[in-house]
Amino acid sequence: MRSVPACLNGAVTNVWTPRVGGDAPTVDDVGELGVLRSVLAVVEPPAADVGPGDDAAVLTTSTGRTVVTTDSMVLGLDWRDDWSSPQDVGVKVIAQNLADVVAMGARPTGVVVALAAEGATRVDWLVDLTRGMADELRRAGVGSFGGDLSGAPDGTVVIAVTALGDLPAGREPLLRANARVGESIIVSDLLGRSHAGLLVLLGEVAPSERAGTATQECVGWHRAPRPRYAGDEAAAAGVRCAMDVSDGLMLDAARIVRASSVRLAFDGDALRAMARPLEPVVGDRALECVLSGGEEHALLATSPEGRVPAGWHVVGRVEDGQGVTLDGEPAQTEGWTHFGAR
Known part of the structure; x- marks a missing residue:
């Protein structure tokens, strides 16, 4: 892991979990179920008829007008491990999705998250990633409905978030x-x-x-x-x-x-x-x-x-x-x- 560039003059100190390496358990070590148990332990589900754990979430909206958006982040294109902690990445992927919901005039209600990661990815990196997502969701007053976990080729991590929001009664979308x-x-x-x-x-x-x-x-x-x-x-x-x-x-x-x-x-x-x-x-x-x-x-x-x-x-x-x-x-x-x- 490379250090923060010298031009920061020590103004930023950020210690984080490396995504690969060391003796910590990896995705390959614990398997899909083990990863899900670890990350779901730090997620706060929003109000829903059915939340994480089934094939899909079931939710009832107050107006029947739900706004949906999706966006993704790719390792090496949207973040670098030597720059960003896993918590940083989690905050960023949530913020960019909730901002799109809000830009339509809707109030966010929750997200679903799809993650594809190489087998060498450390479980504690994924837990810290989830902590970052949960922190920004908490700041916005919403939670996660669940999502999907998939393997990926070596060197690949992709995080895709779908965010949902309600348009309050009588409000037209901001177009x-x-x-x-x-x-x-x-x-x-x-x-x-x-x-x-x-x-x-x-x-x-x-x-x-x-x-x-x-x-x-x-x-x-x-x-x-x-x-x-x-x-x-x-x-x-x-x-x-x-x-x-x-x-x-x-x-x-x-x-x-x-x-x-x-x-x-x-x-x-x-x-x-x-x-x-x-x-x-x-x-x-x-x-x-x-x-x-x-x-x-x-x-x-x-x-x-x-x-x-x-x-x-x-x-x-x-x-x-x-x-x-x-x-x-x-x-x-x-x-x-x-x-x-x-």
Whole structure:
């Protein structure tokens, strides 16, 4: 296991369970039943008619309108064992799924988890992974309905989560196609921390001495984001269009543009102000982090004039036209994509 990059200057100390190696029991040692016994011992099942242990969960919703999403994480692509503890990985995979449910205006009700892991994977690594998932589920007030465990080729670990949520009675889903001319563009939290943390971990930037705890915050947000699940706040303000900022602000904005046939005109001063606290960490790449950094899991939304939820940030305006602009000029809609297509 490699050490944390020297550019962190000792600001981050993270001791975790190695995924393979040592004398601890592995998946091959204890078998599927042994793994399930170990990980289910740290899971808190949500309210359900039938929970973990049968072929499928059975749940009754209050409205009959259930939102479902799924997302996965792959070792080496979405996390690295030398950067992230198993608890970090667990938090991250839950946060990215619950954020999608909340972005639709739903209240999360629970998740199901599918895990494929090589036989050399240590059981205690899987237990710590589950602890991380359970911790973030607990923070969101939900639990796990169960899932599936499968073997995988050497060097492979894949975690897939399906998250469910209820739309409260009378609430319509928050859709990308619902942005309207004259609305404000708003985000529920500061942006850029995750990408700044990634640049630090990659060794592409060297934080200055005045960065202080900002470096640790950015690296921590990349490893294990803890978003504010602000769907209720958005709905209460009359928001009808929202999405999770998972692939970068400008790239995700372009998706709203295509769905709503409008122009999203961003205020450069507002975004530069958001980038300024990142400058001691990443220098002149701070604005890049805000504009194109992924895995933030704040909500990007459009709100009626004068109805901005408390604590949200106004970053632009919806205009007649097409495209994404920054200070009136066409913006580069760059961000994270798996295969190049946007």
